[in-house]
Amino acid sequence: MIIIQPSGGLCNRMRVINSGWKLARERKEKLQILWNCNAELNCPFESLFQPVTGFKITSIHSVADPRKLFHQKTAKNYLTNETILAHRNSDGCLDPDYVASLTGKTYIFTWEWFYPSEDYHLFVPTERLQKRIDDITSRFGSSCVGVHIRRTDNQPAIGKSSTDAFIHSMKQELEADPATMFYLATDDMEEEKRLREAFPGRILSNENRCLRRDSVDGMHDALLDLYCLASTRKIIGSFFSSFTDIAADMHHIPKVIAGE
Incomplete structure (x- = not known):
């Protein structure tokens, strides 16, 4: 399972979700998005976009949300901006060998683009x-x-x-x-x-x-x-x-x- 907590503003979050969606599809894993409504972007996903299919988006309103803490504590791998930057290849994406090493539940907290994504058709405005x-x-x-x-x-x-x-x-x-x-x-x-x-x-x-x-x-x-x-x-x-x-x-x- 892949848990994505996109951070930053609107476009940072869109590119992070796109990266996570592509990674999850290739690995045939479930994808869960934790959408934090905070000072950077204080608006639920569903107030901006129509519902997506294929994965779940959950709005949270605090970094202390129990659902977030549960996923963090039970994840085998925890990736941050620094982790992603340290394992990027020359194309700017996570190195394939590093991706292959990520077995088990993976939690990604970032505003960085980290995996090649095709387009933005996931995001349909209300x-x-x-x-x-x-x-x-x-x-x-x-x-x-x-x-x-x-x-x-x-x-x-x-x-x-x-x-x-x-x-x-x-x-x-x-x-x-x-x-x-x-x-x-x-x-x-x-x-x-x-x-x-x-x-x-x-x-x-x-x-x-x-x-x-x-x-x-x-x-x-x-x-x-x-x-x-x-x-x-x-x-x-x-x-x-x-x-x-x-x-x-x-x-x-x-x-x-x-x-x-």
Whole structure:
């Protein structure tokens, strides 16, 4: 049996679950997901996505939850971020020989991608959220580019992917196709204001969004941004951001990192 406790934000958790699902299928083992509702993501899985089949997802609200402690104490193998990083091969995945050595119940607590996964079709937004996504993407037209500007606590993104770098990349897109519109997802309203001034009439966004990750509304809006970005033809994204990476990977669309 494989127990996965994905940590971090929305996209970190999605890639961890995808990795665990693929690993469990290949090993023909049962998979259990422990979804911790906490300050990083305070929203149950079922409030974001439709039910999954093939494995069970259980919401917990504390690291002291008895179910979590039971699985940890009864696991033969316990993998953390450090364990995964220490046993990765050149492809970034867990080394096959190390995986083969993991006999018995395995508990994985991580935000790291650790096993090759094919796509993100496991994750289907709830009907209510999908309706909101469809409403926004219906305004994209034939040439919409996604822009993801990560700020707040992501220092690598702030340092590498400056606002000027985003503006430069967006101007290049307009030069190549003057009909281009931009869907903007950002956690900084001042960034949105600046881009609207730089590209009048070109910016689409979920304008009344909540930016609090410790709230259900905030996570609903984060998921909406993710799926809207994934519906564009290309993404201009932030350095060292899983949100940028997953938005591009979901539908295999091209991405460029502002500032690179």
